[in-house]
Amino acid sequence: MEKILVVDDEIFIRENLERTLTLKGYDVAVAQNRHESIHMLTEGDIDLVLLDLNLGRDSGIDILREMKEVDPEILVIIITGYGTVESAVEALKMGAYDYIKKPFKADALHLIVRLALETRSLKRELKSFKRDGSVLPEVVGVSPAMTDVFRKIREVAKHETATVLITGESGTGKEVVSRAIHNLSPRKDKPFVDINCGSLPYNLLESELFGHEKGAFTDAKTRKIGLLEEAAGGTVFLDEIGEMDMNLQVKFLRVLEERKIRRLGSTRNIDIDVRIIAATNKDLMEAINKKEFREDLFYRLNVFPMALPPLRERTEDIAPLLDHFIKRYSGEFKKDIREVSKEALELFKAYSWPGNIREMKNIVERICIMYEKEIITPDMLPREIAGEKPRPGGHINMHIPADGVDFETMIENIEKQLLSEALVMTGANVLRTSKLLNIPRGTLRYKLEKYGLV
Known part of the structure; x- marks a missing residue:
């Protein structure tokens, strides 16, 4: 049973909200000032707070700030009889989930409470997915x-x-x-x-x-x-x-x-x-x-x-996906790449990603193969992301470290990258991929099996 904390200095409002929410099956606690509300939040397992902005000597904004310090994830719905845009916007900027103006109808209250609790439930599920990395190592997203x-x-x-x-x-x-x-x-x-x-x-x-x-x-x-x-x-x-x-x-x-x-x-x-x-x-x-x-x-x-x-419709996930692939391939290729510069990240976010996550994975893998830097910068990005038109001739910009390279391994990595990008472009259709790369289907199948791309 979800537990809701009602914070209001008017006894009529407190009792009315407690009765209405209890009838809907919620466990309701009430508080009339800052001290009581912070104590209940600290001691109890509270899922949602309904907080009046005007509590006599206490400021609802100050209480909201203190609640967020106690529990940054707590969802707070602001109740206001004054309804000023400034106070509502300030509360939302500080992390309030939403606000509702007095007087309010029971249906409106029930709707906003239900939506808030559903949001909390989804956030908890997302955390459980993140904790279980062995089960969902590749499922990444916060959108x-x-x-x-x-x-x-x-x-x-x-x-x-x-x-x-x-x-x-x-x-x-x-x-x-x-x-x-x-x-x-x-x-x-x-x-x-x-x-x-x-x-x-x-x-x-x-x-x-x-x-x-x-x-x-x-x-x-x-x-x-x-x-x-x-x-x-x-x-x-x-x-x-x-x-x-x-x-x-x-x-x-x-x-x-x-x-x-x-x-x-x-x-x-x-x-x-x-x-x-x-x-x-x-x-x-x-x-x-x-x-x-x-x-x-x-x-x-x-x-x-x-x-x-598609990835272009969830740009919030680009940064965590990049971080995920950088950690994987910098570790696999024993590189020190650890993050993306602000300028490069903006270019990643502006790109349309026709190949979606697979395309991003291939790009990060290629960068980790080719470069020794710690930070991915715009000059390391493919021309289509950096906003440049590709030059004819198929020149591959390759960095060779001072201590040399394993030639065969590097050629295999380049070949694997070409195959991966071709599969993205053709939707993994073998016939179209063989035509795109101008190689026989039998040769293509052999190489796909060789590099585990089947």
């Missing part, structure tokens, strides 16, 4: 949009059979979110199996998902267990579900409906116990209208939808 994503991850993770459909632009972190759901669920000790539906042709994808018996087709020399069977008790993540062949969609719909599979070349049905998480950067409703995706499959997948916002 309201990401706070909502965190809440949804925690809620759907509890329900281990619920099918999840994650949508969002390429690079927004769909696989990271799917792993977070798995790691927080009762299935966390079972396998997490992922497959990209856009990277394999129909017959290979069918064999990978369902498995096959020996002799099911020409190259089926032995029995193969499919991913849906292999993931028993765990989670199957189907990336780029929008690229799945229409014929295979029919078979996969039956899997979702019956929770049974049949290996290729077999006549026996096998029960499966897996959670399905699918993801796509496509507009599936548009694909349905174009007869490229089955409507019935969409509704089977869309039990719990999660839409991930």
Whole structure:
């Protein structure tokens, strides 16, 4: 039960608020001056404070300041009968959640209290995610949009059979979110199996998902267990579900409906116990209208939808994401890079991030490979972020330290970076990536596997 502290010097107001809030199921404490209110805040587990700005000899502004010193996270709603813009704005600047003017209706009071308590609950959830770095090492964000994503991850993770459909632009972190759901669920000790539906042709994808018996087709020399069977008790993540062949969609719909599979070349049905998480950067409703995706499959997948916002719509997350990737890659490459200059951060925030988080990760990795400085400055940034037009010729600006480099390792890092950026540009489509880089698909697949980019 949430506990609310009401601070007002008028007994009628105190009793009225106490009665109204108690009827709504809240635990209510009351105080009439600074001393009582600070004592209760210090001693009790208070979730929310309703604070009158005018308390006779005591100033509500001074009490607010003292409360924030005792508990910086405490949410305070200011009550004022005077309603001056100046006092309300001053209180909000000092960290008050909101204000309400006397006289106020019960409905308005209940609404603002509910919203404040929901905000506190989400902040607490976010803290719990941050504490559990082993479960969610890659989920980073402080924006309201990401706070909502965190809440949804925690809620759907509890329900281990619920099918999840994650949508969002390429690079927004769909696989990271799917792993977070798995790691927080009762299935966390079972396998997490992922497959990209856009990277394999129909017959290979069918064999990978369902498995096959020996002799099911020409190259089926032995029995193969499919991913849906292999993931028993765990989670199957189907990336780029929008690229799945229409014929295979029919078979996969039956899997979702019956929770049974049949290996290729077999006549026996096998029960499966897996959670399905699918993801796509496509507009599936548009694909349905174009007869490229089955409507019935969409509704089977869309039990719990999660839409991930693009990075350009949550600039509050750019600084913490940069800090996260700098710590990772400066440690991996044994560099001393520790922060971003104010000027460089402004350029990062002004950039549109077409490749989203994946693009940022690749850029920070490249900077950590190439430079020895402690602070990332504008001259270290790619031209598209620094606001310069790229020069023709494909020149790569490379810094060689005085003690030399490991040539083979550096060339591999550059090759990996080129592949990563090409995957971002093509939405991880293998055919388009091979055309963009002008290399055969077989060579591309080999290199993707070599660098763990599959």
